[in-house]
Amino acid sequence: MGSKTWADLAREMKMFLWNPEERTCLGRTAKSWGLIFLFYFIFYTCLAGMFAFCLYVMLLTLSPYTPRYRDRVSPPGVMIRPYLNGFTIAFNVSQPGTWQPYVDSMHHFLAAYDDKVQEEKNIECISGRYFIQGGNESEEKKACQFKRSLLQNCSGIEDPTFGYSKGQPCILLKMNRIIGYRPGAGVPVSVDCKVQKGNESNLRSVDFYPGNGTFDLMYYPYYGKLTHVNYTSPLVAMHFTDVKKNYMVPIQCSLNGKGIINNVNSDRFLGRIIFTLSIGK
Incomplete structure (x- = not known):
């Protein structure tokens, strides 16, 4: 058997890309390609759904008002x-x-x-002690005046x-x-x-x-920008x-x-x- 010419190789490549007799593309029929695309679509959709679900569950454990972990917070800069x-x-x-x-x-x-x-937005506080505010963490906090x-x-x-x-x-x-x-x-x-x-x-x-x-103690603690709006x-x-x-x-x-x-x-x-x-x- 003689070696294949460039024309033979080109013809085989053309047949591989599209075979009109068997109606295949890259060796697969349209049905085969459709099943492959469907499989990967479902597969990656499930992966994305699992990732979104895990992210959602994690976010449920976090508060938008207070950091969950503050043990590594350094003294202030x-x-x-x-x-x-x-x-x-x-x-x-x-x-x-x-x-x-x-x-x-x-x-x-x-x-x-x-x-x-400051008089319009904030209140007068008692100097020399922390201004501790209770209640739900989502409640808006009052801020002390600093004129x-x-x-x-x-x-x-x-x-x-x-x-x-x-x-x-x-x-x-x-x-x-x-x-x-x-x-x-x-x-x-x-x-x-x-x-x-x-x-x-x-x-x-x-x-x-x-x-x-x-720094007077009455300006502390700070409760975050979501609730301590006028701070x-x-x-x-x-x-x-x-x-x-x-x-x-x-x-x-x-x-x-x-x-x-x-x-x-x-x-x-x-x-x-x-x-x-x-x-x-």
Whole structure:
């Protein structure tokens, strides 16, 4: 038997693709192909149904209001405002264009803290103790008032420039929200700031608001955005009234309280935050 030519191979391939005598395609009749497609359709439909059922049963065990497992939740991280271009706040007092964006950012952020807004949406609470709210977890929770006037010199009310026009900038610090978290174990968490690296005399004076720079217990615990609709995170304002001018000053502001961790070198936001102030004349 001689070897097959390319023409023979092409003819066999054509016959395999479609055999007009046996009316088969790729060696199978239309009925055979139909049964195969039907089998796989039913098979994958059953798999999809089983997956959907398992997912549905799993979701039934979860609450949309409270995380089921919270044993691995770390102490809160912190963040500052204004936050525009990273963690360096640099401006020249004599050039309003360099500090006006920070001022605008502060006003925008504090709009939700306006006294009238807080009086309309939230209630007055008893200071110095946690605001525990019972009832069904799906019930809407009340939120305590945090008025921007509590920030005093850093409220933007008396000084709309938040001290930036005088080279004495205000920076706001807030803790990240954690559902059910009660910071300080009954004692308010406080804030302090220091020079992170370098000469400590580069930062000579910082004023804290409200009070002595603490997070009042009445703003905790937080119940989640679905039920704690009008909740506004409490703030601590840091008024840097005497910082060395024309110099990059790295500053570390830390939370202090029972259960607070602020010395993990691998996480600069856990219980502390590091930023740089550069104030030109």
